[in-house]
Amino acid sequence: MQTINSNTATIVFNSKGLETLSETLISKNYASLFVLVDDQTEQFCLPLLMESIPFLAAAQILRMESGEENKHIQTCIQLWEDLSTRGADRKSALVNLGGGVVTDLGGFVACTFKRGIDFYNIPTTLLAMVDASVGGKTGIDLGALKNQIGIIREPEMVVVDPRWLTTLPAVEIRSGFAEMLKHGLIADREYWEQLIQLDELQSASLTPFIHHSVVLKNEVVLQDPTEKGLRKILNYGHTLGHAIESYFLTQPDKTRLLHGEAIAIGMILEAYLSTVLTGLDVDAARAIREQFKRFYGVISFSTADITAILELLQHDKKNSHGKVNFVLLKSIGNPAIDIAVPNELFKKAFDFYLAP
Ligand SMILES: NC(=O)c1ccc[n+]([C@@H]2O[C@H](COP(=O)([O-])OP(=O)(O)OC[C@H]3O[C@@H](n4cnc5c(N)ncnc54)[C@H](O)[C@@H]3O)[C@@H](O)[C@H]2O)c1
Ligand SMILES: [Zn+2]
Numbered sequence: 001m002q003t004i005n006s007n008t009a010t011i012v013f014n015s016k017g018l019e020t021l022s023e024t025l026i027s028k029n030y031a032s033l034f035v036l037v038d039d040q041t042e043q044f045c046l047p048l049l050m051e052s053i054p055f056l057a058a059a060q061i062l063r064m065e066s067g068e069e070n071k072h073i074q075t076c077i078q079l080w081e082d083l084s085t086r087g088a089d090r091k092s093a094l095v096n097l098g099g100g101v102v103t104d105l106g107g108f109v110a111c112t113f114k115r116g117i118d119f120y121n122i123p124t125t126l127l128a129m130v131d132a133s134v135g136g137k138t139g140i141d142l143g144a145l146k147n148q149i150g151i152i153r154e155p156e157m158v159v160v161d162p163r164w165l166t167t168l169p170a171v172e173i174r175s176g177f178a179e180m181l182k183h184g185l186i187a188d189r190e191y192w193e194q195l196i197q198l199d200e201l202q203s204a205s206l207t208p209f210i211h212h213s214v215v216l217k218n219e220v221v222l223q224d225p226t227e228k229g230l231r232k233i234l235n236y237g238h239t240l241g242h243a244i245e246s247y248f249l250t251q252p253d254k255t256r257l258l259h260g261e262a263i264a265i266g267m268i269l270e271a272y273l274s275t276v277l278t279g280l281d282v283d284a285a286r287a288i289r290e291q292f293k294r295f296y297g298v299i300s301f302s303t304a305d306i307t308a309i310l311e312l313l314q315h316d317k318k319n320s321h322g323k324v325n326f327v328l329l330k331s332i333g334n335p336a337i338d339i340a341v342p343n344e345l346f347k348k349a350f351d352f353y354l355a356p
Contacts, residue, residue: 001013001014001016001211002211003020004214004215004218009136009154009155009156009157009158010156010157010158011133011134011157011158011159011160011214011218012157012158012159012160013159013160013161013211014160014161014162014163015052015161015163017159017160017161018049018052018053018122018159018161019052020157020159021053021095021120021122021157021159022052022053022055024120024156024157025053025055025056025093025095025120026055028093028118030091030092030093030118031089031091031092032059032060032086032087032088032089032091032092033056033058033059033060033092033093033094033095034059034060034061034062034083034086034088034092034093034094034095035049035056035059035060035061035062035094035095035097036062036063036064036079036094036095036096036097036098036102036106036109037061037062037063037064037097037098037102038063038064038065038066038067038070038098038099038101038102039063039065039066040066040098041066041097041098041099041102041124042061042063044124044164044167045097045098045122045124045164045167046061046097048163048164049097049122056095059095060086062079062082062083062094064078064079064102064105066098066101067101068101068141068146070101070105071101071104071105071140071141072140072141072142073140073142073149075105075140076105076108076109076112076140079105079106079109080109080112080113083109083113084113088113088114088117089114090114090115090117091117092117092118093110093117093118093119093120093156094106094109094110094113094117094118094119094120095119095120095122096110096119096120096121096122096155097122097124098122098123098124098125098128099123099124099125099127099128099132099172100123100125100127100128100131100132102124102128103121103123103128103132103133103138104132104137104138104139104140104147104150105138105139105140106119106121107119107121107136107138107139107151107153107155108138108139108140108149108150108151110138110155111138111151111153112151116153118155118156119155119156120155120156120157120158120159121133121155121157121158121159122158122159122161122164123158123159123160123164124164124165124168125164125165125168125172125176126165126168126172126173126175126176126177126180126206126210127172127175127176127179127259127260128176129160129162129176129210129214130176130179130180130183130210130213130214130217131176131179131217133158133160133214134158134214134217134218134221135152135217135218135221135225135231136152136153136154136155136221136225137150137152138150138151138152138153139151144246144249146242152225152226160210160211160214162203162206162207162210165203165206165207166203168203170201171258171261172258173201173202173203173206174201174258174260174261174295174296175258175259175260175261176260177195177201177206177260177295178237178259178260178261178263178264178267178292178295178296179213179260179263180195180206180209180210180213181195181196181264181267181291181292181295182234182236182237182263182267183212183213183216183217184332184333185236185237185267185288185329185332185333185335186233186234186236186327186329186333186335187216187219187220187233187333187335188212188216188333189331189332189333189334190333191209191212191213191216192332192333194209195209196291201295217234220233220234229337230337232327232337232338233327233335233337235327236267236270236327236328236329236335237263237264237266237267237269237270238263238266238327239266239270239313239324239326239327240265240266240269240270240309240313240346240349241259241262241263241264241265241266241267242262242263242266243309243310243312243313244257244262244265244266244309245257245259245262245263246312247305247308247309247312248262257299261296261299264292264295264296265292265296265299265353267288267292268288268289268292268293268352268353269346269349269350269352269353270326270327270328270329270349271284271285271288271289271329272285272345272348272349272352272353273326273328273339273341273345273349274328274329274330274336276345276348277328277339277341277345278328278329278330278336278339279330279331280328280329280330280331280332281331284329284331284332285352288332289352289353298353298354300354301350301353301354306346306347306350310343310346310347313346324341325337325338325339325340326339326340326341327339
């Protein structure tokens, strides 16, 4: 599988990727090496990493608790202190082994420790492989607000190796798959058509597609690294999806919605908005609804739920000078950015989602 050159990072694939990483770490002659894991990746991923790169036997292991709730400054402080007391200096390097939480937070810790040390990302979830691995966004949450603190800086190298997916829970695979479907909807109709042929989402059936998703995201990021224009297309489904995700976090009696599950709903809602505002064909919007429902089922929303979600959206609006602009679709594979949406359409979008 072809190596991809990102802005500065090189993205290498499959087992050859770990070989390349091994060669690079040896040749760079770092003063010391650290590997950051969470409790899950320490158990499921670290043994294979150590077996594949014997040179890392000399590395020191840094640990953090798994989960988004640990993607905050206290974890960083702990890790900065660990690095410091274990003798890390500016010539040290950090290898992040984990999902998006580990690569985002580990990247931020590396960027800030002694004004920046080299870091390497080995994404171990589907979401981190197809999304968080590309584009150099590092960062942490501030209270309940996601990704408020961070830096855009590319790692030295990203290793995308689908072997990690064999231990990833099915719901996490499904969550990452939503971002792949999004890549098709915003950039590549043929890719969308291929993905919806899949019957079941297993690592073996998804592996052939991961590289293409990385290529698509990388093409967008290369053209607009700082999200001035084109990069916004990656937010398709995310404006309403984030409001839904945040709302469910405040509702402990409801089932937990993973990020991909929330944006899957967002993509259906925004497909409806696209039929009204950007000329998406109604049959295409129905096909999008049908496919997402096939993979993700249907979540029920009461009128009170919808009102609360739309309030969260208004709150977002206040934070961005009264405007929340959407990414919508003109057709599958062909997005439009910066579209203002009249409030009265949101309720109708939920009607469209809930319709059989
Ligand atoms: N930087 C970016 O551009 C970007 C893009 C998208 C998302 N993100 C961030 O990524 C985060 C979400 O990432 P995620 O979905 O990977 O979540 P995550 O890192 O929390 O991983 C999900 C769960 O899977 C476990 N896990 C990881 N790899 C495993 C494996 N191989 N086998 C078994 N269990 C494993 C983790 O310990 C965790 O419990 C969010 O914080 C989001 O903001 C960043
Ligand atoms: Zn996303």
